[in-house]
Amino acid sequence: MSASSPLRERVHEAFKKAFGAPDRVYGVDMHWSLRRFAYMAAVNVLVNGSSEEVVVWVFDPHDRNDGIQHQAVTTDAEIAPLVAMISDRVRLAWQAQP
Secondary structure, three states, rough: OOOOOOHHHHHHHHHHHHHHOOOEOOOOEEEEEEOOOOOOOEEEEEEEOOOEEEEEEEEOOOOOOOOOOEEEEEEEEHHHHHHHHHHHHHHHHHHHOO
């Protein structure tokens, strides 16, 4: 899969539709800093990977466990559940506060 693979483009488009324009772009890597309230720490999302795969990383400072999750995206069917999971993390972040 090249850096501009159709799957990578579909992931980028789905994330842009759900979360707006990325906060940072470096080559084919995109980063979103998502928060429900301005005073809350952001849930950071990075879409990167190699020329062979697309990897979505989620860094959630509100998660009482590890807070870091990653998933390689290999099919279109995995995109919508990832968007839903990230949206839920951002929506529920305020509830995870100690």
